[in-house]
Amino acid sequence: MPRYRAIIAYDGTDFYGWQVQPGKRTVQGELEKAVNQMAKNPEIPIRVQGSGRTDAGVHALGQVVHFDLPYQIPANGVRKGLATMLPFDIGIEQVDIVADDFHAQYSAHTKTYRYQLSNREFRAPFRRNYTGYWPRRLDYDKMAQAIPDYLGEHDWISFAASGFQAKTTVRTVTDVKISQEPATQEITFEFTGTGFLYNQIRIMVGVLLEIGMGTRPVDDIPRLLAAKDRQQARLTAPASGLYLKSVDY
């Protein structure tokens, strides 16, 4: 049973997120349908394992998945076959044959998420599904000054959505970036880390927006991390601006 790794891009707008759910259109569901169709619907259905879930409306530029096929097909043939069977809002960027012990979730070292913000007074109609819309004036320099405070190993419980369950809430952020594009009035945030809690990125962006608006002090992130209190950071940036950019192994 050869194992395949695929890099997938998807427009999350019309999906109920990544994970298979009965009666709902999900990315994993569409991928499994295409893979099984390509493999002529084997008796034991083939499962597609992703590096992790994404929520409804969240996009991916480089989601990584693995699956096993019952017989060997050249990687490029798998790419072409899937491309013809998948809906147009899922793209297959790359397919490789990998070692049997490669696991899209457990072998991952770090993930990079991008958050794309539209900071305009009026909504940009072509960007409505591809950015978070934030009409209030933001002090970019304050956000740029604060964002490195996220770097390092921390207990991220203050940035976890309520209802979240995990064995440990300690994760390491290894890289952060911020940039702006005056022509489009968009701001791009990027976060690389060993893992992120449910909604963590959107709450991290929410805190930066409060810092940019001046409703939270520019040096508040270390205090928030130390507080270990889910109630203090409650602004969750919209899902439409979030992209799983890449997964590193």
Next chain:
Amino acid sequence: MPRYRAIIAYDGTDFYGWQVQPGKRTVQGELEKAVNQMAKNPEIPIRVQGSGRTDAGVHALGQVVHFDLPYQIPANGVRKGLATMLPFDIGIEQVDIVADDFHAQYSAHTKTYRYQLSNREFRAPFRRNYTGYWPRRLDYDKMAQAIPDYLGEHDWISFAASGFQAKTTVRTVTDVKISQEPATQEITFEFTGTGFLYNQIRIMVGVLLEIGMGTRPVDDIPRLLAAKDRQQARLTAPASGLYLKSVDY
């Protein structure tokens, strides 16, 4: 009754085109709903006149419209009011108070259309609604060599969709442009003219695609124009790549 001119951008994906149709979601229908709501639903409904129609799936970066309000509101107040009432796939770029004899359709001198082509083997999921997808290899230099043959005053009957009715099929193309972006494998065509027949731009692009693929000679456009025969140019590029870019007065 003060007259207002507005510049409108819209993502045509989820509209049945520009023109009001009973029971269908159209751009004109949504605009008229918002304008009448803003004017507190006057007894005689306010009509919104566009510079011309766009088909289902066709976009606009700078559609121009006019409408009359029963009382004077500052232009910026009209912009803000409409922005809060319109759906997110229509944007109001600019609003001005204009002379009573300004007419969005009849006062227009020229229009510029853009056609955005995705020339990749595999579909780009985020561009599926915003480009025409063309996987076959195209010779860019041949298309760039041929496109100036569209310039000038011509009878465009060879480029009219069948079923089209118009008093005259003579129009003048005053400017053409072509450019490519290797990073995204996209090609941009632009056409400026005094008017275009139904589907004319998409058929003009179709002829350029045939020239780029080598299935039509590079010098075939003058012959096609002279032939005055609707049957010779039949490839119509997909609606999703077409944008009404601007209207000049």
